[in-house]
Amino acid sequence: MRITVDEDKCCGAGQCVLLAPEVFDQREDDGVVLLLDAAPPERLHATVREAAGVCPAAAIELSE
Template sequence: MRVHIDQDKCCGAGSCVLSAPEVFDQREEDGIVLLLDAEPPAALHDAVHEAAAICPAAAITVEGAEGV
């Protein structure tokens, strides 16, 4: 699995951080998403897929894993 983020699309909702805090964080100054782990372990794949699915700005894309 490889995770990509588009900071230009991010609206700072923070739902990704709630779903997968090991993979996503937010910048202090504006809440824009930060990618902590572009290739998370298998144990986090479900959480990353959930984060991508619930992102209101569709700023997260996932490739190379089932369900893509």
């Protein structure tokens, strides 16, 4: 799995951080997503898929 994020789309809702804090974080000044791990281990794939699915701005893209 490979993850990319579109910081311009991100609205700072933080759902990705709540679901997968090992993979996502937020900038302190504006809440925009920070990608911590663009290629997470397989044990996190289901959680990352869920995080991408609940992102209200569709700012997370996954490629398998």
